[in-house]
Amino acid sequence: MVEVVRERWGGRPYFIFAALGSAIGLGNLWRFPYLTYEYGGGAFLIPWIIGLIVLGIPWMIVEFGMGRYFQSSAPGVFGGIGKKWEWLGWWPVWCAFGITTYYTVVMAWTLRYIGAAATTAWGVGEAGATGAAPFFWEQVLHISSGPEVLGAPVGALVGCLAIVWAVIFLVTFKGIKVIGPVSKYVMITAWTFLVILVIRGLTLPGAAQGLNFYLAPDFSGLGNMEVWFAAFSQIAFTLSLGMAGMYAYGSFIAKKGDISNNAFITSFGNCATSFFAGFAVFSIVGFIMQSLSIPVGEVAAKSVGLAFITWPVAISMMPGANSFFGIIFFLCLFLLGLSSAYFLAYGGVISPLMDKFGISRIKATTIVCVIAFLIGIIFTTEGGIYWGPDILDRAVSFYGLLLTGALACIVIGWGFPASKLRKYVNETSDFKIGAWFDWLIKIVVPAALLFVVIYGGFVQDIATPYGGYPLWVASMIWVILAVTLGLSFWLQKVKTRAPKEVSRK
Ligand code: PFF
DSSP states (O other): OOOEEOOOOSSHHHHHHHHHHHHSSHIIIIIHHHHHHHTTGGGGHHHHHHHIIIIIHHHHHHHHHHHHHHTSOHHHHHHHHOGGGHHHHHHHHHHHHHHHHHHHHHHHHHHHHHHHHHTTTTOSTHHHHHHHHHIIIIIISOOOSSTTOOOOBOHHHHHHHHHHHHHHHHHHTTTHHHHHHHHHHHHHHHHHHHHHHHHHHHTSTTHHHHHHHHHSOOGGGGGOHHHHHHHHHHHHHHTTTTSSHHHHHHHTSOTTOOSHHHHHHHHHHHHHHHHHHHHHHHHHHHHHHHHHTOOGGGSOOSTHHIIIIIHHHHHHHSSSOHHHHHHHHHHHHHHHHHHHHHHIIIIIIIHHHHHHHOOOHHHHHHHHHHHHHHHHHHTTBTTHHHIIIIIIIIIIIIIIHHHHHHHHHHIIIIITTHHHHHHHHHHHOSSOOOTHHHHIIIIIHHHHHHHHHIIIIIHHHHHSOGGGOOHHHHTHHHHHHHHHHHHHHHHHHSOOOOOSSOEEO
16 A cells, blocks of 8 residues: 655654754744843743643643644645645734744844944944944845835845755755754754843943843733733744644654643743743843933833843943854844745744645745745845734734634634544543643633734734834735735635655555
8 A cells, every 4th residue: 555654753853953943043033032122021930831831731732733634735734634724724824924024034134234243333332322223223224214215225135045045945855854953953042042141231330220121010911911912922922833834843743742742841841942032132231221321111122122222232241252242143144034934934834835735845945935026125125124024924823823822722622623633632642631632722712812803903903003004004904804805715715735745665
């Protein structure tokens, strides 16, 4: 008999490194600290941990478990539950594809900054503190006055983006037998850099002030719903859920492999890394506060500014080895981003294409890398930052991820259903999950995600256009969601072809 054999991780450690690599990304060193900063420091950790336990871990068990059960990436999982649900597997694939197009541009900035750090091009000493912002906005991004003015692509960024995609191609075109070992080295190197950065941060004058802000919880903030919305959506983002890729990574787990413990290790390992990275970030926030005698609110640490302005400011004022710490920081950021980006490209897009169309891995990889690179060029333009890391990000990594996640949990929880998945997972897992899991998946997770989508998203974005952009620009969020949903229904109608490139027994 001819049996199709799916590719397999070379061992459990490889899977864990790859899954950790997928989850630990720019979000840990950049998004988590700035959200914590924005939402009043320590108080943010409470909804974040609740989100991790109540939403994140059960949802990750669903994605790993369903991928392994159906031995397929997301579309095959939902097509397996019922042909009429296949679109629900494609929608996150489109979101994953969208995310890769601009996330890799942010990685291109990090490459550009590795070069800049070699000479601390934004200046040294207090002059560096004032030079870091214009350096980022004007010299690196050449930023235009608004999203209406796209301008030309910035040559250096296009070059860096090409390197990013070339690296992703090299890691993915041979599949998980390369992804596994590469993830191990990438993660160990990135963690080593992170430890260096934390030690450097903690030994800087003023570090304690910053840490005080990080760790002292201001419980009054918890009454603010915004804090909960931000924490829950960050949990989904940081664990790389709702992006299709974890189904595929789960599908490569051996038939007798563990699910639930792997999900615990991945989730806690990821969140521990975020928490640890927070020490590096907040110690340098304290250092800047002390060096420039400014209060915490005046340390520009919002959004992309935290990585590309605040850190350069701190690096420029360090007492020595400035370039060394600059390079370590941006290299660390690059490596963290890399393992997330190739995860999303491979698990989120390439695997689904191979599973659906039966095309070879090299063909699928080439198509995805080339098209995503070409689209990414739009986000290297002078107005690109408004469209990629902002508008498209809001569409796919907020709405797309949370909506598809909520719908997936409903369809799996009630249709598959959750009890069957739980029994299946318990057959091979190190520790057994109880019936509580069923109710989390059927009700709590989708309700919480929909709550965030509706009150933290729709209600706000309909009342006032997102980001204060002109209406037509903000409306692109709805256009992107509608088009990707339409394309998902279309793909559901296309006939599935058996994979060609498989080993046979
Ligand atoms: N968990 C990732 C992070 O926190 O950066 C999210 C992610 C983003 C994964 C982009 C993959 C990706 F390409």
